[in-house]
Amino acid sequence: MATINLPRIIRIGGGALAELPEAMAQCGLKRPFVVTDGFLVQSGMVAQLVAVLEAAGLTAQVFAETVPDPTVAVVEQALESLRWSGSDCVIGFGGGSPIDTAKAIAALALDPRPIPVMKAPAMTDVPGLPVIAVPTTAGTGSEATRFTIVTDEASQEKMLCAGLAFLPTIAIVDFELTMGKPARLTADTGIDSLTHAIEAYVSRRANAFSDAMALSAMKLIAPNIRTACAAPDNRAAREAMMVGAHHAGIAFSNASVALVHGMSRPIGAFFHVPHGLSNAMLLPAVTAFSAPSALGRYADCARAMGVAHQDEGDQAAVARLLEELAALNADLSVPTPRSHGISAAQWDELVPEMARQAVASGSPANNPRVAALDEIEALYGEVFG
Numbered sequence: 001m002a003t004i005n006l007p008r009i010i011r012i013g014g015g016a017l018a019e020l021p022e023a024m025a026q027c028g029l030k031r032p033f034v035v036t037d038g039f040l041v042q043s044g045m046v047a048q049l050v051a052v053l054e055a056a057g058l059t060a061q062v063f064a065e066t067v068p069d070p071t072v073a074v075v076e077q078a079l080e081s082l083r084w085s086g087s088d089c090v091i092g093f094g095g096g097s098p099i100d101t102a103k104a105i106a107a108l109a110l111d112p113r114p115i116p117v118m119k120a121p122a123m124t125d126v127p128g129l130p131v132i133a134v135p136t137t138a139g140t141g142s143e144a145t146r147f148t149i150v151t152d153e154a155s156q157e158k159m160l161c162a163g164l165a166f167l168p169t170i171a172i173v174d175f176e177l178t179m180g181k182p183a184r185l186t187a188d189t190g191i192d193s194l195t196h197a198i199e200a201y202v203s204r205r206a207n208a209f210s211d212a213m214a215l216s217a218m219k220l221i222a223p224n225i226r227t228a229c230a231a232p233d234n235r236a237a238r239e240a241m242m243v244g245a246h247h248a249g250i251a252f253s254n255a256s257v258a259l260v261h262g263m264s265r266p267i268g269a270f271f272h273v274p275h276g277l278s279n280a281m282l283l284p285a286v287t288a289f290s291a292p293s294a295l296g297r298y299a300d301c302a303r304a305m306g307v308a309h310q311d312e313g314d315q316a317a318v319a320r321l322l323e324e325l326a327a328l329n330a331d332l333s334v335p336t337p338r339s340h341g342i343s344a345a346q347w348d349e350l351v352p353e354m355a356r357q358a359v360a361s362g363s364p365a366n367n368p369r370v371a372a373l374d375e376i377e378a379l380y381g382e383v384f385g
């Protein structure tokens, strides 16, 4: 038995942004509250969004103060603005952080309560205001997921919050919004989406629907990620990455992520490493650790990514997967925590707390090989570099 949840409307393709007002009209939405960040204001992209809305007679309120890894304080500030705005929906416009902020305030808008109340394993299913997600990076897949992440600055914990209240009603998936984005951002967000696809496929909660989406994502992302980084204006590569990231988001929203994400969030929380980058630091070692427990599944990943032949045995295919993940990190200049500038002493001191937070998030329990606390600590030691 599997339960599948998806956005009510997904508009996908180059130029899909222009169809946002029509999709809003299909849902009876008229007064949007836009959540975005300063960079997207500066780059003129927010003006582009507002112009699309205004051309359809829609006036938007804009909150542009979101920060990377949104904190409780920023979410509360955005919520306060939303309450005064009289808006009937929330548009998350940007990368994962604006979309996650939009989801959190939409869920709280009609029923204000402390944000940590929504932390996993709590489930927030009853909808608040409808969420509209318009991603400008090919990465988080947040436009298709029933998750949001808010950082509790008091405990330095990235709180995973789950439930249908966070699943966007409308997703606009327009790869043209990602054109020209810098290589580092493209690499980090691209590896995040590849990690979503692999983790959804090997997850203990995988099902036939999530498998199809995960395999599709791997087929799209793996052959295009290097091109999208090296040639930021390559439309075909950008489109493949955007659709791949979206399919990966659908996959993990319906199958969950696993050990890589569980271990990645604390690295982001304590050391402010971008989310995709901390995934990339972990992916090769965690895959090597997990593969013996799901050899056939990881071999399928290698074949979908195009790094192993269809007729190659599982053991050989998994070896090629591990080679490819190492090569990808090298080609995309992914640092180790040490070469990223993290002090060994601080890392070692925080490893037990990071391992505790990883397990508490619940994600590692979906891993094909469930790691004991000391094994997670050992993996943190192994990847430090």
Ligand SMILES: [Fe+2]
Binding pocket: 140, 192, 193, 196, 261, 275
């Ligand atoms: Fe992720």
